[in-house]
Amino acid sequence: MTPHTWILELEHVIYRAGATEILAGVDLRIGRGETHALIGPNGAGKSTVFDVISGRRRPQSGRVLFNDRDIRGLPPHAIRRRGVSRAFQLSALFDGMSVAENLRVAALGAHATRFSSDTPWRRLHARADLGGESDRLLDMLGLGARRDDRVDSLPYAQRRLLELGLAFAGDPSLVLLDEPTAGMSRDEARHTVALLRTLGAGKTLLIVEHDMSVVFELAHHISVLAQGAVIASGEPPVIRNDAGVRRVYAGAFAEAGDEAGRPLP
Numbered sequence: 001m002t003p004h005t006w007i008l009e010l011e012h013v014i015y016r017a018g019a020t021e022i023l024a025g026v027d028l029r030i031g032r033g034e035t036h037a038l039i040g041p042n043g044a045g046k047s048t049v050f051d052v053i054s055g056r057r058r059p060q061s062g063r064v065l066f067n068d069r070d071i072r073g074l075p076p077h078a079i080r081r082r083g084v085s086r087a088f089q090l091s092a093l094f095d096g097m098s099v100a101e102n103l104r105v106a107a108l109g110a111h112a113t114r115f116s117s118d119t120p121w122r123r124l125h126a127r128a129d130l131g132g133e134s135d136r137l138l139d140m141l142g143l144g145a146r147r148d149d150r151v152d153s154l155p156y157a158q159r160r161l162l163e164l165g166l167a168f169a170g171d172p173s174l175v176l177l178d179e180p181t182a183g184m185s186r187d188e189a190r191h192t193v194a195l196l197r198t199l200g201a202g203k204t205l206l207i208v209e210h211d212m213s214v215v216f217e218l219a220h221h222i223s224v225l226a227q228g229a230v231i232a233s234g235e236p237p238v239i240r241n242d243a244g245v246r247r248v249y250a251g252a253f254a255e256a257g258d259e260a261g262r263p264l265p
């Protein structure tokens with residue numbers, strides 16, 4: 001593949017917290033437009049990888065290339081404006097504001113440069129775009145009827161949907177999702193998977209997910225992280241049959257007291 005096939009490349013990323021090496025030289029390549037799952041046992045470093053990509057933690061060495069530019073060390077808002085967004089498991093919603101306002105604030109954050117540096121005329125057009133964009137997002141989320149309702153009046157399931165939607169506001173090109181179906185019922189998870197297909201069309205998604213049925217349903221490519229390093233990366237059938245991956249998972253399930261050695265689906 002040519003270099004431009006990759007939207008994101010991590011090259012030997014090392015991250016230490018004090019004396020603990022949490023990322024021990026992570027190499028990871030994400031193809032443009034693909035849905036890529038990052039899996040691995042608890043404590044492997046998956047969330048830390050997301051922190052590094054989104055600028056919340058600065059690795060001591062290595063490179064983080066987004067569209068061929070090194071973004072290592074840039075602050076989170078600068079990375080967001082370049083088109084990398086992250087969905088949070090914990091609520092990032094403004095309770096006292098309406099559903100539509102929440103989406104618009106998220107989109108504004110993603111486009112802040114556009115608003116501060118453009119002419120008033122262009123700014124006006126951009127604002128109109130944002131309104132249209134947030135309406136389209138609301139429709140996709142099935143929240144059109146709630147657009148003017150305060151967020152704290154929504155039932156939990158709709159709050160989760162809106163949180164997911166926030167990550168797609170401002171038309172990011174790469175979206176990081178940390179366990180988007182955690183704590184959901186089977187039906188809710190299925191709905192979220194369908195939604196991710198719609199919302200993610202034309203975008204690159206990097207998903208941390210424990211539910212293997214979700215992983216194998218959505219992912220074009222899977223990378224496996226264990227003890228701060230990528231131990232396997234490939235298309236789903238390759239990962240499914242990788243002996244090293246099976247070993248790591250068997251160990252993790254046994255440690256967690258889960259069904260020991262449960263095979264990947």
Ligand SMILES: Nc1ncnc2c1ncn2[C@@H]1O[C@H](COP(=O)(O)OP(=O)(O)O)[C@@H](O)[C@H]1O
Pocket residue numbers: 017018020022040041042043044045046047048049
């Ligand atoms: N600030 C920190 N200091 C020391 N250890 C940390 C710190 N942050 C995370 N860790 C450890 O780093 C490892 C990776 O954490 P994390 O990235 O959250 O893993 P995952 O998301 O794969 O479960 C864990 O063992 C965690 O306890």
Ligand SMILES: [Mg+2]
Pocket residue numbers: 046047048
């Ligand atoms: Mg995690």
